[in-house]
Amino acid sequence: MGRSEFVETEITTIPRIMLRLRAGSDNYETVPDLSSLEPLRVLTSELRAVGAEPHRLLAMRVRDQGMEPMLFEDDWVVIDTGDTARRSREVYAVNWNDEPCVQQLVERGGQWYLSSVNPEFKSFNVRSGHLSIVGRVVYQPGRTVAGKL
Numbered sequence: 112m113g114r115s116e117f118v119e120t121e122i123t124t125i126p127r128i129m130l131r132l133r134a135g136s137d138n139y140e141t142v143p144d145l146s147s148l149e150p151l152r153v154l155t156s157e158l159r160a161v162g163a164e165p166h167r168l169l170a171m172r173v174r175d176q177g178m179e180p181m182l183f184e185d186d187w188v189v190i191d192t193g194d195t196a197r198r199s200r201e202v203y204a205v206n207w208n209d210e211p212c213v214q215q216l217v218e219r220g221g222q223w224y225l226s227s228v229n230p231e232f233k234s235f236n237v238r239s240g241h242l243s244i245v246g247r248v249v250y251q252p253g254r255t256v257a258g259k260l
Contacts, residue, residue, distance in 0.1 A: 123158055124150040125189055127170045130204070130211040130245060137243035139206060144172060151187055153250065158189075161249045167193035169246070171204055173213050177227035178202070182251065188213060190246035197223060202248040208240040213248060 127150060128141040151170040158165060173186045182188060182202070190204045199218040204211065207225060214225040217234070225242070226234040 121155040122152050123155045123165045123168070124152055125165070125168045125170045126150055127172075127187070130171065130206070132206045132209050132211060137206070139211075139243075139245060141169060144170075146172070151189065151252065153189065153252065157250065161191075163189070163191050163249050164193065167191050167246075168249075171211075171213070175212065177229050177232040178213055178215070179229045181228045182213060182248075187252060188248045189250035191249045192246035194247040194249070195244040197244070198247075204245040204248060206241070206243040206245060207235070211245070216244075 126141070127144040127147050129144045131140040131142050155165070158168070169190050169192060170187050171190055173182045173184055173188060176184050188202075188204070195203075197216055197218070200215060202213060202215050204213050205216075205225065207214070212225075214227060216237075217224045217226045223237045223242075224234045225237060
């Protein structure tokens with residue numbers, strides 16, 4: 112009789128949400144994203160690989176083309192809401208001037224910028240508006256995003 116291999120089947124379910132923001136506030140609420148009633152299902156081992164704790168994770172849909180070709184409009188990404196420390200060249204879900212968005216934070220010359228991968232979108236110095244970080248994007252179904260840029 113042949114030896115069978117153990118296959119990881121432990122799944123973590125992550126709520127699919129939309130952000131509801133308040134003008135001029137760092138606070139946010141989450142509401143279910145009714146476009147997909149099923150939670151996002153991810154192999155637990157893939158989340159462990161990026162050091163993510165399941166109770167801090169939310170799934171959010173990318174709403175514009177600013178991160179193309181890395182992340183496309185309507186892609187789902189997993190956000191670690193417990194990881195809000197600024198790290199240059201990492202991707203975050205943020206509240207930028209009361210709009211939820213997924214952008215890269217880049218430090219240049221001691222200044223922080225919201226930057227897009229898509230060259231058709233311009234960068235913004237975060238001092239020019241109101242920024243609060245909701246969480247770092249750590250995973251996109253099928254691939255790890257954290258630390259990749």
